[in-house]
Amino acid sequence: xxxVGRKRVPRTEARWVRWVLISLAVGLTIFFIVLPLAxxxxxxxxxxxxxxxxxxxxxxxxxxxxxSLMVTGIAVPLNVVFxxxxxxxxTRFQFKGRNLLLTLIDIPxxxxxxxxxxxxVLVFGAxxxxxxxxxxxxxxxxxxxxxxxxxxxxxTFPFVARELIPLMQSQGSEEEEAAIVLGATAWQMFRxxxxxxxxxxLLYGVVLCxxxxxGEFGAVSVVSGHIRGLTNTIPLHVEILYNEYNYTxxxxxxxLLSVVAVVTLLLKKVLEWKTREAxx
Amino acid sequence: MxxxxxxxxxxxxxxxxxxxxxxxxxxIVLIPLSAVFLKTATAGWTKIWHTISSPRVVAAYEVSFGxxxxxxxxxxxxxxxxxxxxxxYEFPGKSIVDALVDIPFALPTxxxxxxxxxxxxxxxxxxxxxxxxxxxxxxxxxxxxVALVFIGLPFVVRxxxxxxxxxxxxxxxxxxxxxAGRWQVFWRVLFxxxxxxxxxxxxxxxxxxxxxxxxxVFISGNLPMKTEIAPLLIxxxxxxxxxxxxxxxATAMLVASFLMLLLINIVQGRSxxxxxxxxx
Numbered sequence: 001x002x003x004v005g006r007k008r009v010p011r012t013e014a015r016w017v018r019w020v021l022i023s024l025a026v027g028l029t030i031f032f033i034v035l036p037l038a039x040x041x042x043x044x045x046x047x048x049x050x051x052x053x054x055x056x057x058x059x060x061x062x063x064x065x066x067x068s069l070m071v072t073g074i075a076v077p078l079n080v081v082f083x084x085x086x087x088x089x090x091t092r093f094q095f096k097g098r099n100l101l102l103t104l105i106d107i108p109x110x111x112x113x114x115x116x117x118x119x120x121v122l123v124f125g126a127x128x129x130x131x132x133x134x135x136x137x138x139x140x141x142x143x144x145x146x147x148x149x150x151x152x153x154x155x156t157f158p159f160v161a162r163e164l165i166p167l168m169q170s171q172g173s174e175e176e177e178a179a180i181v182l183g184a185t186a187w188q189m190f191r192x193x194x195x196x197x198x199x200x201x202l203l204y205g206v207v208l209c210x211x212x213x214x215g216e217f218g219a220v221s222v223v224s225g226h227i228r229g230l231t232n233t234i235p236l237h238v239e240i241l242y243n244e245y246n247y248t249x250x251x252x253x254x255x256l257l258s259v260v261a262v263v264t265l266l267l268k269k270v271l272e273w274k275t276r277e278a279x280x
Numbered sequence: 281m282x283x284x285x286x287x288x289x290x291x292x293x294x295x296x297x298x299x300x301x302x303x304x305x306x307x308i309v310l311i312p313l314s315a316v317f318l319k320t321a322t323a324g325w326t327k328i329w330h331t332i333s334s335p336r337v338v339a340a341y342e343v344s345f346g347x348x349x350x351x352x353x354x355x356x357x358x359x360x361x362x363x364x365x366x367x368x369y370e371f372p373g374k375s376i377v378d379a380l381v382d383i384p385f386a387l388p389t390x391x392x393x394x395x396x397x398x399x400x401x402x403x404x405x406x407x408x409x410x411x412x413x414x415x416x417x418x419x420x421x422x423x424x425x426v427a428l429v430f431i432g433l434p435f436v437v438r439x440x441x442x443x444x445x446x447x448x449x450x451x452x453x454x455x456x457x458x459x460a461g462r463w464q465v466f467w468r469v470l471f472x473x474x475x476x477x478x479x480x481x482x483x484x485x486x487x488x489x490x491x492x493x494x495x496x497v498f499i500s501g502n503l504p505m506k507t508e509i510a511p512l513l514i515x516x517x518x519x520x521x522x523x524x525x526x527x528x529x530a531t532a533m534l535v536a537s538f539l540m541l542l543l544i545n546i547v548q549g550r551s552x553x554x555x556x557x558x559x560x
Binding site for chain 1: 368373
């Protein structure tokens, strides 16, 4: 090919510009994002391993960990069942209001955590809709564990559905239709066809949902009442320790949540890779 | 014999999946959320107006709005640099930097809050160098902005990345070969294509910033009229058992985030049309 009169076309920026931009990007990521994470671990182990261990095994810490795990153990399965049902209805059938349903699923992502807690206080609180009725029957929801569960379910509501809907949409329904035509029951189809196809996406949704359940602060803070050893989740326990100027203990407990966050990110990478592999 | 040609498909489980999804959505999201609006509506206009126009509430809105705006703008600039380097250049550790961008999504907000406070407090690692320069970050509006940049950055990076990835190299080369300099190519050719994605990232970061609680309450210092954010006032109203007041502030916030989401949809709709006309 002739190159007559043709100038060399620059395909990228000059070397020094590239170098400056790469350094800026890496530097800004470290400064704004990595530094706060690193600071948690450094301050958690500030006074050595023994102090860290004492802080995370102390009685109130253990109770907070237990409560957080229990709340997560209720919230995640509930939202998995919802996610599967919603994704099945939305991606496999055409019906009126399909787009509306899709939009409504996203609502909890757009609501402030504090408002997410407030709505349950307005329904179940002492002066809420059901407050007097519940008080007569001696049922406590707000400032008790059921309220924490409800607030957590609300904030983690969209995670599983949001992962499954695009995945199941892109996979299409041919394999499932084939299974039914060949005489499979609904349960067999779900077990043998649907579930193996969506397992990595589903698992990723579960990971996100779990991480958020363990770490939710604002919504839970509004409904919990901060009763030590009774209605304190891990993040609320961190807040109390911090406000008591017990910084090392606060960061020690916070480091547990940070490990969950780092593991979540690692699993994300693995599961993204698995989904891509499953699709090809 | 009657044939039902109207049946959409042969797959089972539409009604159970649909009914369960709608029921669960109604119970967990729609009914509790409607409580905010009903509580506000039943409070009466004078009460609502009295609440949301009181100086302390107006000041909190100004703090929340101003800090979110500043943080979203900073996130757009910083996030764009990070996304640009990640998508256009090769450098060692690139995939690690890419994974690190998600940390603010995964790290519980309360953990981010205490960590940022410890960094920027007058005695902190960064605060001790900034304080002598007369820059007060923690317990000042700047601290709220810093926390919201941490929260908002991934929204911008993840909005811009796909667009950078899809950027048409041919258009870029055509501009170059017609004699445009690198800067002209960027400003006249590339940037207009990124603008909708930057706006989306901005709106997402801004909306999230308005409602953010956990990462802000520790670093802000919560001084009434100065560094008190709107979500904190909801909690203050709840502690005074002023449910209607809390609901009124929440309604104003929900309306604000709803408007932001509407804006995102309009921008995305327009950019989609823009791309379609360009292709045809």
